[in-house]
Every structure is written in C-alpha cells, then in structure tokens.
Amino acid sequence: MRSSRTVLAVALLGMALSGCGGTEIGPGGADEPAQIVDGWTSCAKEAPRAGEMIPVPNAETSPPAGQEPTIGRIDPAFTPVAAVICGREIRPGPTGGQEQIATERRAEEIAPLLSALRLPSERVGGEVACTLEMVIPPWLALLDDRGRWLRPHIPTDSCGKPRAEVIAALAGPQSATVDTRTVRQIESAAAEAAGCAQQWTDMVWVETRNGRPGPPGPARSAVGPLRLCVYQVPASLQEGEKPAGDFVYGGQLPTERQAGVLRALNNRRAVVDCSTPATRFAVLRPLDGAGPDRYVELDGCRRFLVAPTTGGAQLGQGDDALAALLGPV
Structure with missing residues (x-):
C-alpha cells in the first residue's frame, strides 16, 4: 500500500464546462437516507466508471436497474470510520507516454468531512453570480467498522456545486492509495x-x-x-x-x-x-x-x-x- 498526502479536491473533483445549477450525480438526495450496503469490495467492482467526465452506462460496467445504492443522508445509526474515493488520474506510462488509471483512495481522519457532509444544501439561484464551470462531485463512499458502506449526499452551494466546506474537507485528510488499475493509454x-x-x-x-x-x-x-x-x-x-x-x-x-x-x-x-x-x-x-x-x-x-x-x-x-x-x- 502506498501512502501519500493528496489534495483530494483537485484530484477527485472533475471539471466540466457547464452552466450554473449542477446536480448531484446518481439516485437519491438529502431527504432520504442513504442505502447501507453490506461488505465493501473495491472501486473496480462498485464504481468501475467513477471519474469519467461523461459517464455512459453500458451492460458490462453498469449495475442492473434498481441495484445502484441510493445516495442520501447519513443515517444516525451508521457510524462512519473511513472514506473511500474512487476516481481517475493521468500519469506517465511505464515506457513513456501517458496512461489513464483508476484509483481507490482511503482516508480515516474524516471528522471534518462528516461535518461538511451534514450541512444543508443552499438554495439555488438568487443574486449570487455563478462561474461557468461545474464541479462534479467525486464518487465517495463512507465505511463503518463492520465493513458496511453508503454513498452520502454531497451538499451544494447556491450555484449547485459542492459546498466549499466539502471541498476543503476533501483536501485535508491523510489518504492512502490502496489500489490502481490502468484504464487506457492516453498517449x-x-x-x-x-x-x-x-x-x-x-x-x-x-x-x-x-x-x-x-x-x-x-x-x-x-x-x-x-x-x-x-x-x-x-x-x-x-x-x-x-x-x-x-x-x-x-x-x-x-x-x-x-x-x-x-x-x-x-x-x-x-x-x-x-x-x-x-x-x-x-x-x-x-x-x-x-x-x-x-x-x-x-x-x-x-x-x-x-x-x-x-x-x-x-x-x-x-x-x-x-x-x-x-x-x-
């Protein structure tokens, strides 16, 4: 296992040109509890397309309809002890060029992140001037000490982007890269x-x-x-x-x-x-x-x-x- 101090907000929040008012990716929302799933396996199995700029479902990589865990609020009976973030990066290839890799990172110092995730979403619109880029939330899962996991709702600001507190919390924890796999050659x-x-x-x-x-x-x-x-x-x-x-x-x-x-x-x-x-x-x-x-x-x-x-x-x-x-x- 390779540990590193990682600025997660930069590595794991995708940027795409869009208008204001981006929405949460995936089913569910802040008003219903997140579905608790038994037995975390890996990003390769649970989120094989995480980090793609434009996720496109297909029969090989997408869960069958109705089987995707519902994103929602953190149930008070669920006590998270770690966060897992699935994403993608581009790095130099072993013989030159560049390749895209899928990454799985784990962080255990997550108290600031949990506090940020429990904040309410702000009302979209009003007098606030929004910038044109949309920050796509990372594929984030919270794990408890029994190995169960859920996908928390990520609160957004008045422009529909993840709240600054969430971005700051993602940039803070000491994280460990627990798995990488090559997705494709870039160059x-x-x-x-x-x-x-x-x-x-x-x-x-x-x-x-x-x-x-x-x-x-x-x-x-x-x-x-x-x-x-x-x-x-x-x-x-x-x-x-x-x-x-x-x-x-x-x-x-x-x-x-x-x-x-x-x-x-x-x-x-x-x-x-x-x-x-x-x-x-x-x-x-x-x-x-x-x-x-x-x-x-x-x-x-x-x-x-x-x-x-x-x-x-x-x-x-x-x-x-x-x-x-x-x-x-």
Missing part, C-alpha cells in the same frame, strides 16, 4: 517522442461532408519546419461524423521532403468527385505554431486540406507521389 511513447497527439480527427472528411471548401490559395513564400503526424482510422469510424484516427508514425518532416510536399500542396488540379473515406491521413503542423494546419488523405480520395487558423479551409487534390513523400520519417 503512446512513440506519439510522445514524435510530438504528436495520440488521436486526431480527419478534417478532410469533416470539411467535405458539409460542402466543398474552396481551392488552395497562393503558397506562402517561406514556411518553417513542419511536423508530420500520421493516423489510422478504425473501419468502424471511417464514415462517421468526425472520424478519429490513432497515431501510427510521425516526427519532423525532413527538409528535402518538405519542399516536395509544399510543391504538391500548391498544385491546381481539379478535386475528384469521390466519397471513399481514407483509412490513413497525415497532419502537417508548423513546429513554431505559425501558419495553417495541412491534412492529406493517404489513400481513398487522396485529397488535401489547408486549414488556416482564421478559418476558410481550402481543398485540393493530391496523388500517390504526395502520399509517398509522407511516409515514415
């Missing part, structure tokens, strides 16, 4: 080394679904070094609204190849009438961030898109020679 070591994102959207497909952008404009007289990132689109996503590709290879484009790529992107060939989705596409981005992003379909219709930061994307027609210049670096 591979290869993508990190290449300076590329792990996933990217095929913007040629996106832009041409809603009409055809105009032809490419005149080439800039000087273009700085470009970074090449190539992505593979899973077959199941290729005709979706925003097909996301997974990183395959990338790195700084060699100078001699960059010159040929820029010449190819400045051609004036007519764009073919084609609707075949690409299985692979390349993204070319300036290393210094100055200038447009460039997207090239490496198969399928072989089109390319020049996307300035100010808008006004421009569509052109590539070919096999352009695709060959965008091979592994």
Whole structure:
C-alpha cells in the first residue's frame, strides 16, 4: 500500500464546462437516507466508471436497474470510520507516454468531512453570480467498522456545486492509495517522442461532408519546419461524423521532403468527385505554431486540406507521389 498526502479536491473533483445549477450525480438526495450496503469490495467492482467526465452506462460496467445504492443522508445509526474515493488520474506510462488509471483512495481522519457532509444544501439561484464551470462531485463512499458502506449526499452551494466546506474537507485528510488499475493509454511513447497527439480527427472528411471548401490559395513564400503526424482510422469510424484516427508514425518532416510536399500542396488540379473515406491521413503542423494546419488523405480520395487558423479551409487534390513523400520519417 502506498501512502501519500493528496489534495483530494483537485484530484477527485472533475471539471466540466457547464452552466450554473449542477446536480448531484446518481439516485437519491438529502431527504432520504442513504442505502447501507453490506461488505465493501473495491472501486473496480462498485464504481468501475467513477471519474469519467461523461459517464455512459453500458451492460458490462453498469449495475442492473434498481441495484445502484441510493445516495442520501447519513443515517444516525451508521457510524462512519473511513472514506473511500474512487476516481481517475493521468500519469506517465511505464515506457513513456501517458496512461489513464483508476484509483481507490482511503482516508480515516474524516471528522471534518462528516461535518461538511451534514450541512444543508443552499438554495439555488438568487443574486449570487455563478462561474461557468461545474464541479462534479467525486464518487465517495463512507465505511463503518463492520465493513458496511453508503454513498452520502454531497451538499451544494447556491450555484449547485459542492459546498466549499466539502471541498476543503476533501483536501485535508491523510489518504492512502490502496489500489490502481490502468484504464487506457492516453498517449503512446512513440506519439510522445514524435510530438504528436495520440488521436486526431480527419478534417478532410469533416470539411467535405458539409460542402466543398474552396481551392488552395497562393503558397506562402517561406514556411518553417513542419511536423508530420500520421493516423489510422478504425473501419468502424471511417464514415462517421468526425472520424478519429490513432497515431501510427510521425516526427519532423525532413527538409528535402518538405519542399516536395509544399510543391504538391500548391498544385491546381481539379478535386475528384469521390466519397471513399481514407483509412490513413497525415497532419502537417508548423513546429513554431505559425501558419495553417495541412491534412492529406493517404489513400481513398487522396485529397488535401489547408486549414488556416482564421478559418476558410481550402481543398485540393493530391496523388500517390504526395502520399509517398509522407511516409515514415
């Protein structure tokens, strides 16, 4: 077991853009007692999706209907001795890159937390100015000395967010990480080394679904070094609204190849009438961030898109020679 002084309010309260008046996640509320469940097992079993920004139920990870413990007030007959918080974090992968892990933390110095949880929720609305972010309550369980557990209602302020006293109490206890498990890879070591994102959207497909952008404009007289990132689109996503590709290879484009790529992107060939989705596409981005992003379909219709930061994307027609210049670096 690995102990650490953890700022729980930061690690375990998800942030999502929303309006004021966020609501408690899960069934139940402050007016009914929380359901007491026998025998705590683990976050992996009781809260497998805890910490996701947008929890999406599915048959494999969600409890059957009617079996989720009711969130509510703490029954006076239930004496909590520990708190368990289930969440997610991003950390460096063992061989580079980044991975998302699910965490289970336990705290036993919980008197301030219990006092905060027993406060009433404030009335939502009134003259109070609310900020736009919504603080999503953590997946929190209280345990008694018999191993029973419940999910307490988290009192909210006048903006519908967890009360400041709760956030402060969560930031206070000495906690111990009792379990971690890898959920998924966020960024591979290869993508990190290449300076590329792990996933990217095929913007040629996106832009041409809603009409055809105009032809490419005149080439800039000087273009700085470009970074090449190539992505593979899973077959199941290729005709979706925003097909996301997974990183395959990338790195700084060699100078001699960059010159040929820029010449190819400045051609004036007519764009073919084609609707075949690409299985692979390349993204070319300036290393210094100055200038447009460039997207090239490496198969399928072989089109390319020049996307300035100010808008006004421009569509052109590539070919096999352009695709060959965008091979592994």
